Amino acid sequence: MSYRLTPLAAEHDLDGFDSGQPVLDDWLRAHARTATGQGTRTYLLLDSGSGAVIGFFSIAPHLLARDEAPRRIGRGAPARIPAILLAKLALDRRLHGQDLGAELLVHALTTIVTAARSAGGRLVIVDAIDDDAAAFYAAHDFTPTPRNPHRLVAKLSSITNALELEWP
Numbered sequence: 722m723s724y725r726l727t728p729l730a731a732e733h734d735l736d737g738f739d740s741g742q743p744v745l746d747d748w749l750r751a752h753a754r755t756a757t758g759q760g761t762r763t764y765l766l767l768d769s770g771s772g773a774v775i776g777f778f779s780i781a782p783h784l785l786a787r788d789e790a791p792r793r794i795g796r797g798a799p800a801r802i803p804a805i806l807l808a809k810l811a812l813d814r815r816l817h818g819q820d821l822g823a824e825l826l827v828h829a830l831t832t833i834v835t836a837a838r839s840a841g842g843r844l845v846i847v848d849a850i851d852d853d854a855a856a857f858y859a860a861h862d863f864t865p866t867p868r869n870p871h872r873l874v875a876k877l878s879s880i881t882n883a884l885e886l887e888w889p
Contacts, residue, residue: 722768722816724775726828729753729763738774740811742850748809749777756781761808764832766825775816778829779809780836783846785874791864794844794874804844804874805833826861830880834888837877844874 727733735750753763756779766776783806787795790802807829812822833845847863849855849871859865862883863873881888 722775723770724766725769726832727765727767729757729765729777733765733767733774734772735774738777738811739814741814741817742811745809745811745850749774749811753777753779762836763809764828766812766828774813776812776821776825777809778807778811778825778832780829780833781806781808782840782842785844785846789866789868789872790844790874791866794864794876798843802844803842804846805837805840805842805877807833807845807847810847822857823861826857827884830884831886834877834881834884834886838888842877844876845880847873849873 738746738749740746757763761779761781763777763779765774767773768775783804784801785804787798787800787802790798810825810829812825830845847858849858855871855873858873862879863875866872866874878888
């Protein structure tokens with residue numbers, strides 16, 4: 722299957738997307754376009770042949786209080802650590818188990834690094850929807866925060882090294 726990544730636009734049909742997580746599917750259909758006007762950016766993974774949405778992620782600027790960060794990440798940081806929130810990430814349920822979730826995460830992190838080069842930031846934050854999602858992010862080097870095991874963080878510098886991208 723070939724696919725392409727594109728920013729959410731008015732012409733995209735979101736109705737056929739089914740991640741198996743109704744809260745994510747409903748957010749995509751009912752709120753993603755509105756959230757774009759409020760500072761969130763949503764990107765769609767489209768099937769190159771049919772144009773169907775097979776995945777998406779949303780990102781937004783964020784701040785994390787230093788005392789919410791794992792000690793090794795918060796040490797030496799300002800009281801409010803600039804970050805980018807990976808607010809949503811979902812893959813169509815028909816594609817689960819094919820490692821496309823990891824590929825979608827790489828696309829999301831690459832997009833975040835590109836944004837952070839211009840806007841700045843020190844961390845990427847994710848709020849996992851459940852234990853399985855938290856385990857997925859932990860397997861990709863995100864660290865749970867001390868107060869909430871479903872909120873995980875990773876340093877942008879570590880991400881750029883792992884993806885072999887340039888960082889300022």
